[in-house]
Amino acid sequence: MKYLFYPGCSMEKSAIPYLMSLKAIEDKLSMELVELEDWNCCGATEYSAVNRIASHALVGRNLAIAESMSAESHTLVAPCSACYLNLSKTDHYLQEDRIFKARIDDALAAGDMSYTPGSIEVRHALDVIYNEIGLEKIKANVVKPLKGLRVAAYYGCMIVRPDLHGYYDSHEYPMILEELLEALGAEVIDFPMKTHCCSGHMTQISGETAYELIRRLIYGATRYEADLMVTLCPMCQLNIDAYQSEANRYFKTDYVMPILYFTQLIGLAFGIDAKDLGIGQEFVDPRPALAKIDVEVDEAPAATKKRRVKEEGLPMPQMPGKNGGGD
């Protein structure tokens, strides 16, 4: 089945493992992802904070490109939650608000482009894999069940909220990721924090705000004894993975909660080599967790590599009476 594909900026940079793993399972799921030609940034949560009309015109260009390629498919797949929401939101408001549509039409016309609202169906990668490809197809490809791996299914916000097109059964307690992970053989834990915020861009704005939101999530997953968290969003992955040490430092905690993309777990269950799924590029080392399902990863993540320091290297001050330093 062919789908139009909007990777988004993160997928080519910080979330490269997500793109690699999605590409690695494409064939087995009988998906063909046709990338939009010369797509631009979706604006994330930043453009609409500065210029409202321009933020939607920015997205409008991507929708117009999608429409021009609709001979391939009418469904546009976005794997990033923010990209997904921006694309679907612009399409939604273009259908709902005629004055708004006139303004976006005007802006797009300046670039000799146009978009017919509703002509493209925007879907998130998880939604397409669960609802279009289906669990039967997934189960049929599982050769290495993730038996014994305890996972916390983490959705984040923007896939299930505001859900303008009504694809999800719950804004706060969806179950499709759990069902998918169970189909892979994993043991899915209860995770009440599953649609709570990862703090989004707050790591760049107010560390105190961001680290508390990150702490809640890793605390929740640890409390329910998850081996790792599973995500479907580049922003969530970056915050939980790359900022976990900062959050630990801030709260003087020592949580170790790895986080992988759901596409990476699908790939592992399909028997694909961890390296080809981009596993080994994390900050928080997932190897102890993956050892439970006999997955070996050659490369040690750089951030958790221990610096080699000679035991007898530097003379350290010693307290009298301790470690034989006095009497």
Added chain:
Amino acid sequence: MTVLVDRQTKKGPWVDQLKGRTLIEWVEDRTPGDSRLEMCIQCGTCGGSCPSGQDMDHTPRQLFAMLRAELEEEVLNSNTPWFCVSCYLCTVRCPQEVKITDIMYTIKTLAVADPRTHANTARDFSETFIGYVDRFGRSFEFGLASRHALSHMPNSVQGVMELGLGLLTQRRMDLTPTKIKNLPQLSKILHRAKELEAEL
């Protein structure tokens, strides 16, 4: 803080832009779709649901009451919309279906456009981000993170550098931006959109 619009005469810097509208109507007009802002019943579900509410100057409910009271300068200088994490929990929980998150975006754009508002870290982050999008058509994580960290987080530059180095060694960040092919087309679209925005 002074209120710059005289409530009786509506005289003040806003009078031209408001075009006889109340502040609420003005925000509604600038929000795509039906924002339902006027439907707020001040129940406080939004503030109670907000993950970053504890760090906000005002809860969304308070901010909407301030809009109703035409306290524009206070609204535009509130950190509330800038501490909105865009999680949409308030939006889906609001019994009146007020599009709270969307309204927060609108208030941010109004604050950016108003010379009386103070600069803040969040606003600079957004403006730096979109500067790269305007120039390249793509976001540029390395440029954004390094520039933002140097100007706003001088005390944690070391932490940011460690993070950046980690991303680089994990092959998760590029030092150079990616540029789209048809940047002139995008620039024309964005330029026209910004002209239209100024007319609102």
